[in-house]
Amino acid sequence: MVVVTDTNRSPVIGILAWLFLVISILAGAARLVIKYAIARAFTMDDYLISVAMALSVLQTACVSIAARHGLGQEQSASSHGQLEAALKSVYAAEMLYVACLTFAKLSALMFMTFLMQRTRTVEWGLVVLISAWAVVAEFAVAFQCDLPRPWSWVDNKCFDREAWWQFFGAMNVLTELALIVVPSLLVLQIQMAVARKTVVIGCFLTRLLVVGAIVTELVYRDRSKNAQDPMLAVWVVTICAQLVQCLAIVAACIPHLKPFMDGLQSTGLRLYYLPGERSRRTDYAYGSKEQSVGHELSGLAGVVNRTTVLAGQRQRDWDDALSQTSQSRIIRETKTWVVEEQYHPEAAVSRITDNASSVSHGLPESTTSTTD
Numbered sequence: 473m474v475v476v477t478d479t480n481r482s483p484v485i486g487i488l489a490w491l492f493l494v495i496s497i498l499a500g501a502a503r504l505v506i507k508y509a510i511a512r513a514f515t516m517d518d519y520l521i522s523v524a525m526a527l528s529v530l531q532t533a534c535v536s537i538a539a540r541h542g543l544g545q546e547q548s549a550s551s552h553g554q555l556e557a558a559l560k561s562v563y564a565a566e567m568l569y570v571a572c573l574t575f576a577k578l579s580a581l582m583f584m585t586f587l588m589q590r591t592r593t594v595e596w597g598l599v600v601l602i603s604a605w606a607v608v609a610e611f612a613v614a615f616q617c618d619l620p621r622p623w624s625w626v627d628n629k630c631f632d633r634e635a636w637w638q639f640f641g642a643m644n645v646l647t648e649l650a651l652i653v654v655p656s657l658l659v660l661q662i663q664m665a666v667a668r669k670t671v672v673i674g675c676f677l678t679r680l681l682v683v684g685a686i687v688t689e690l691v692y693r694d695r696s697k698n699a700q701d702p703m704l705a706v707w708v709v710t711i712c713a714q715l716v717q718c719l720a721i722v723a724a725c726i727p728h729l730k731p732f733m734d735g736l737q738s739t740g741l742r743l744y745y746l747p748g749e750r751s752r753r754t755d756y757a758y759g760s761k762e763q764s765v766g767h768e769l770s771g772l773a774g775v776v777n778r779t780t781v782l783a784g785q786r787q788r789d790w791d792d793a794l795s796q797t798s799q800s801r802i803i804r805e806t807k808t809w810v811v812e813e814q815y816h817p818e819a820a821v822s823r824i825t826d827n828a829s830s831v832s833h834g835l836p837e838s839t840t841s842t843t844d
Contacts, residue, residue, distance in 0.1 A: 481707040482544035486536050488711050492718035493532040500525045503725035517586070520579035521724055524572050528717055531568035535710060537561040544707035547626070555626070558703070563623030566613045569713060570640075574606035576720040577647055580679075583727060584655050598650055605643050612636055626702055634697040641690040644716075645683055652679045679723045685716040 476483050500521055507518055535543075538561035542550030550558065581602070585595055615622055617630035625633060656673050664672075689712035699705030 479704065480545040480549070481704070482539040482542070485539040485544045485707055485710050489532050489535045489539070489714045492714045493528060496528055496718040496721040497525060499722040499725040503728040507728055515582075515586070517579045517582035520575050520582060521721065524575035524579060524721055524724070527568050527572040527575065528721060531565050531572055531717065532714070534561045534565035534568060535714065538565065542703055543710065545704055547701055547703045550703070555703070556624075559623045559626060562625075563613075567610060569717060570606060570609040570613060572717055573644065573720050574602060576724045577602050577651065580651050580724045580727075583724075584651075584658075594654060598647070598654070601650075602647055605647065609640055612640075634693060637693050638690060641686050641693070644686050648679050648683050648686070652676050675726050678726050682716060682719045682723050685712060685719050688712050689716055 503521065504514070504518060507514060538558045541554040541558040541561065543558045543562060547555065578599070581595060581598055612631075616633060616636070617623065617625055655676050659669060659672050659676075662669070689709060692708045692712055696702070696705040696709055
């Protein structure tokens with residue numbers, strides 16, 4: 473039985489790494505189940521978060537292997553073969569860590585485009601920024617040390633790893649803040665109850681937990697630099713990185729939980745295509761049997777929705793023209809109103825039809841009769 477001591481923290485790394493993985497997988501599974509129960513289909517943001525979860529499984533496995541071969545304990549306690557296996561596992565885990573965070577961010581960004589029902593310049597800018605950040609990070613991790621052993625950061629010549637990871641973490645924080653601010657500004661423009669608006673924005677603010685974990689990771693990275701035994705000193709940094717990865721996936725799944733979606737749909741937004749529904753653009757129209765006039769209704773600021781009001785006018789046939797009763801002089805007119813509100817996100821549209829009751833309008837019946 474392995475005992476946790478001041479010189480051996482590897483069991484802590486293994487236990488917490490798998491615990492954080494289970495939490496993230498449960499959050500992702502709940503999101504996918506809820507999405508499929510509502511829409512009976514998956515969209516691009518679901519595929520992206522699924523890739524992020526698969527990468528997190530591989531990354532956690534690499535961290536677990538590294539912990540079994542010497543990560544988190546004194547370097548002198550590991551043989552050369554064990555140390556080499558641990559360094560290679562850490563090398564692979566770092567590359568998978570960058571990829572996992574990237575796909576989790578892109579999944580959250582794709583969900584934002586569903587809310588806005590279009591991809592604006594700001595969203596394209598975030599896609600380019602996150603993608604460029606990921607590509608640069610992957611190359612930096614891949615070639616952090618001299619070839620042919622780029623994974624050997626303990627005893628090989630490498631660039632300033634501490635400065636690089638500080639830069640990586642700073643960009644990580646900035647992108648997380650962007651994923652909070654942009655959708656929150658969208659929700660602020662929607663006309664809805666303050667309580668519901670607070671709940672919706674609060675769901676986006678849960679990404680602040682990711683920011684807090686990143687800052688904690690950066691603090692411990694700074695404390696562990698120039699350590700005499702780097703394999704032992706980085707155990708807290710490794711746990712913080714696993715926490716960041718877990719929270720990044722969980723934060724991308726929270727907006728898909730049912731209470732959040734109910735809050736959004738109360739604003740008039742529909743997030744998914746429902747079975748049998750299709751998207752189409754309509755106008756506000758009114759008229760009689762033979763002609764109608766259409767007017768387009770504008771949506772709320774920042775939201776592309778369309779409302780259709782159909783006014784059908786039907787006039788009942790007159791009573792027998794030869795009838796001399798008072799009923800023959802009553803004009804009856806029936807109007808039927810159909811209100812249809814339609815939403816046109818790329819992967820979500822719904823149609824709500826309210827049929828108002830028909831109303832008859834006529835002249836009051838005379839109490840006296842006139843004889844011709």
